[in-house]
Amino acid sequence: MMNPIRMVDLKGQYEKIKKEVDESVLQVIESTAFINGPKVKEFQAHLENYLGVKHVIPCANGTDALQVSLMALGLKAGDEVITSPFTFIATAEVVGLLGITCKFVDVEWDTFNLDVTQLEKAITPKTKAIIPVHLFGQSCNMEKIAEIAEKYELFVVEDVCQAIGAEFVFKNGEKKKLGTIGDTGCVSFFPSKNLGCYGDGGAIFTNDDEIARKLRGICNHGMFKQYHHELLGVNSRLDSIQAAVLDVKLAHLDEYNAARKKAAGFYNKMFENHLKLETPTISSFSTHVFHQYTLKMKNANREAIIEKMKEAEIPVMIYYPIPLHLQEAFCYLGYKKGDFPVAEKLCDCVISLPVHTELTEEQQRYICEKLLEELKN
Numbered sequence: 001m002m003n004p005i006r007m008v009d010l011k012g013q014y015e016k017i018k019k020e021v022d023e024s025v026l027q028v029i030e031s032t033a034f035i036n037g038p039k040v041k042e043f044q045a046h047l048e049n050y051l052g053v054k055h056v057i058p059c060a061n062g063t064d065a066l067q068v069s070l071m072a073l074g075l076k077a078g079d080e081v082i083t084s085p086f087t088f089i090a091t092a093e094v095v096g097l098l099g100i101t102c103k104f105v106d107v108e109w110d111t112f113n114l115d116v117t118q119l120e121k122a123i124t125p126k127t128k129a130i131i132p133v134h135l136f137g138q139s140c141n142m143e144k145i146a147e148i149a150e151k152y153e154l155f156v157v158e159d160v161c162q163a164i165g166a167e168f169v170f171k172n173g174e175k176k177k178l179g180t181i182g183d184t185g186c187v188s189f190f191p192s193k194n195l196g197c198y199g200d201g202g203a204i205f206t207n208d209d210e211i212a213r214k215l216r217g218i219c220n221h222g223m224f225k226q227y228h229h230e231l232l233g234v235n236s237r238l239d240s241i242q243a244a245v246l247d248v249k250l251a252h253l254d255e256y257n258a259a260r261k262k263a264a265g266f267y268n269k270m271f272e273n274h275l276k277l278e279t280p281t282i283s284s285f286s287t288h289v290f291h292q293y294t295l296k297m298k299n300a301n302r303e304a305i306i307e308k309m310k311e312a313e314i315p316v317m318i319y320y321p322i323p324l325h326l327q328e329a330f331c332y333l334g335y336k337k338g339d340f341p342v343a344e345k346l347c348d349c350v351i352s353l354p355v356h357t358e359l360t361e362e363q364q365r366y367i368c369e370k371l372l373e374e375l376k377n
């Protein structure tokens with residue numbers, strides 16, 4: 001019998017690393033160093049080494065990583081930040097919470113990422129930063145974004161929550177891990193992410209010593225010397241128990257990402273040249289770690305097909321059904337339908353299929369057969 005299909009199979013993944021994870025977690029419990037224990041330092045050092053970045057600052061989740069980045073870079077109410085309307089709300093939510101104005105720029109049809117040709121027209125004298133979101137596992141055009149950021153003296157805060165392990169390939173052939181190119185990179189270790197813990201977790205990356213100092217202080221109540229608070233910060237820490245899980249899983253990250261890529265390759269083959277499906281496009285300047293495998297549907301009743309897939313116990317998801325500029329929470333920004341036509345059109349036609357480290361070919365075949373059958377109707 002085929003195992004049930006899930007969007008992510010954390011149980012199957014855990015079973016393969018149970019011994020290592022259990023040992024690592026037990027060590028923390030026995031040490032009782034629950035907060036800022038040695039496990040957090042070990043994981044931090046291992047992640048710095050993996051990414052090739054000078055500083056990793058662990059924090060409580062990806063949303064905090066973004067918020068603390070903007071605070072450390074000195075952004076304040078009245079400033080403007082440019083980002084994508086086709087992402088999870090957290091990216092823009094923290095901007096709004098800090099009283100900063102969110103300016104959206106449409107995305108590219110092919111890659112779902114920021115359309116860099118439209119960036120400059122969104123820049124005003126108040127613009128302070130760009131937040132490129134490396135959506136679904138591949139990079140935005142970081143070379144172009146860096147060029148524009150330099151020209152207008154803007155900070156770049158990378159949202160790498162969905163793309164840890166992916167690399168940007170520069171024109172000269174040099175490669176850098178995503179999240180290490182901008183002023184800061186922000187990652188989430190939410191369980192379903194490519195590197196997920198067993199609760200909430202996050203981290204910020206930077207190569208700049210002064211920014212790193214600020215990030216660490218802000219994550220710890222604005223405290224740089226014990227009980228001396230230079231500024232108002234937040235309480236955002238990574239638990240030692242989560243660090244223990246992450247340290248084990250980091251050693252498997254490349255293998256996990258390769259498994260996702262293989263599963264994506266299988267889907268690509270099955271859906272190649274289909275008249276009603278557009279398979280994902282990979283940019284020439286990026287590797288892809290397939291946090292999601294997202295198809296675009298043409299001339300098909302997406303909602304009816306999703307119903308049928310669910311009846312066949314195949315979970316599928318729409319990431320994302322509503323672009324951020326049309327979310328009620330952002331109505332105060334004054335955007336309207338038609339402002340970002342590509343993002344809007346994507347919301348109406350995307351569908352994400354299960355892609356994870358434990359997916360079997362048998363399961364994938366079943367998913368593909370069902371979808372192809374429904375597309376005939």
Ligand SMILES: *Cc1c(COP(=O)(O)O)cnc(C)c1O
Pocket residue numbers: 061062063064087088090091133159161162187188189190200201202
């Ligand atoms: C998951 C995610 C976040 C938020 O991370 P949390 O750890 O859930 O706070 C932010 N941005 C993107 C693109 C994400 O996918």
